[in-house]
Amino acid sequence: MPFRSLAIAAAVLLAHVAAAAQPIVIKYSHVVADQTPKGQAALKFKELAEKALPGKVTVQVFPNSQLFGDGKEMEALLLGDVQIIAPSLAKFGKYTKVLQIFDLPFLFDDIAAVDRFQGGPKGQAMLDSMKSKGIKGLGYLHNGMKQLSAQKPLKTPADAKGLKFRIQASDVLEAQFKAVGGNPQKLAFAEVYQALQTGVVDGTENPWSNIYTKKFHEVQKVIMESNHGVLDYMVITNAGWWDKLPADVRTALNTAMVESIKYGNKVAFDEDSSFRQKVIDDKKATVMPMSKQELAQWRDAMKPVWAKFEADIGKDNIDAALAANKN
Numbered sequence: 001m002p003f004r005s006l007a008i009a010a011a012v013l014l015a016h017v018a019a020a021a022q023p024i025v026i027k028y029s030h031v032v033a034d035q036t037p038k039g040q041a042a043l044k045f046k047e048l049a050e051k052a053l054p055g056k057v058t059v060q061v062f063p064n065s066q067l068f069g070d071g072k073e074m075e076a077l078l079l080g081d082v083q084i085i086a087p088s089l090a091k092f093g094k095y096t097k098v099l100q101i102f103d104l105p106f107l108f109d110d111i112a113a114v115d116r117f118q119g120g121p122k123g124q125a126m127l128d129s130m131k132s133k134g135i136k137g138l139g140y141l142h143n144g145m146k147q148l149s150a151q152k153p154l155k156t157p158a159d160a161k162g163l164k165f166r167i168q169a170s171d172v173l174e175a176q177f178k179a180v181g182g183n184p185q186k187l188a189f190a191e192v193y194q195a196l197q198t199g200v201v202d203g204t205e206n207p208w209s210n211i212y213t214k215k216f217h218e219v220q221k222v223i224m225e226s227n228h229g230v231l232d233y234m235v236i237t238n239a240g241w242w243d244k245l246p247a248d249v250r251t252a253l254n255t256a257m258v259e260s261i262k263y264g265n266k267v268a269f270d271e272d273s274s275f276r277q278k279v280i281d282d283k284k285a286t287v288m289p290m291s292k293q294e295l296a297q298w299r300d301a302m303k304p305v306w307a308k309f310e311a312d313i314g315k316d317n318i319d320a321a322l323a324a325n326k327n
Helices: 003-021 037-050 073-078 100-105 109-118 122-127 171-178 189-198 208-213 241-243 247-282 292-302 304-313 316-324
Strands: 026-029 057-062 135-143 147-150 165-167 183-185 202-206 222-225 230-238 286-289
Touching: 026 171, 037 057, 037 135, 037 222, 037 247, 057 316, 073 230, 100 171, 100 230, 100 304, 109 135, 109 230, 109 247, 109 316, 122 316, 135 208, 135 247, 147 208, 147 316, 165 171, 165 189, 165 202, 171 183, 202 208, 208 241, 208 247, 230 241, 247 286, 304 316
Parallel strands: 026 057, 165 183, 222 286
Antiparallel strands: 135 230, 147 202, 147 222
């Protein structure tokens, strides 16, 4: 072979070797702060994945909508512009209806019941409910039970009448607030603080970690301890990208993901009361407990939402969720 041909062949070989030596870059994008359970889980995944696959993968974590806001992240995942995201379970209505179960008001008694349901057969099956759309579920991340907030006390459903509530893009949450006479407004998470501050919306619903880390308690006068719903996430990836990974890389990443979710969920359990206390200690909003009688009124007003979405979600799934409360 002439020298020139040998040189070209060697250059091509070196290029292939160099390309093979480049680490796989994994962009993990989310919309909340690093201090939240989801933020902590994402950082733990980076730590575990890079430790298990030194030189083979680099994980880049982008919190606080730095890379994509919650209106664009799903599209970015499907286009391959980001590899892992962890949207709220309320965000999947366009891709599957069964996950609407997690938005039903007053369905779960507490986060432990949510955990039991998600770990059971029905919950695990839901991780694969979007495979035909190119989305693979890797696991569930807890944030916590949601609390109602507004510029005035919300003791009874009548107190919500006419108020504008920020919601995620969820038909169930829209129906939830309409059931009590509220005016639901779909807004991206990154816009919520300013919307509350300027009066574009009057109230919202969030777990304690989001309320404190995003400083919503600074622009809301009252936070009701309603625990009326759950705000959890599904960690997802592009199914095509995931399936094309080398088997050893995929196995190691899956192990890192399982451990990071376990870590994040422990943070969620441990810190829920801590974030609540931080909100109280800041003395910028009044935290108001709700009596059993008050909660019963809210539950009765919102429960018709279950029947409205039962056909899409499946009565068997709702029954399994209710059974998780009894264990």
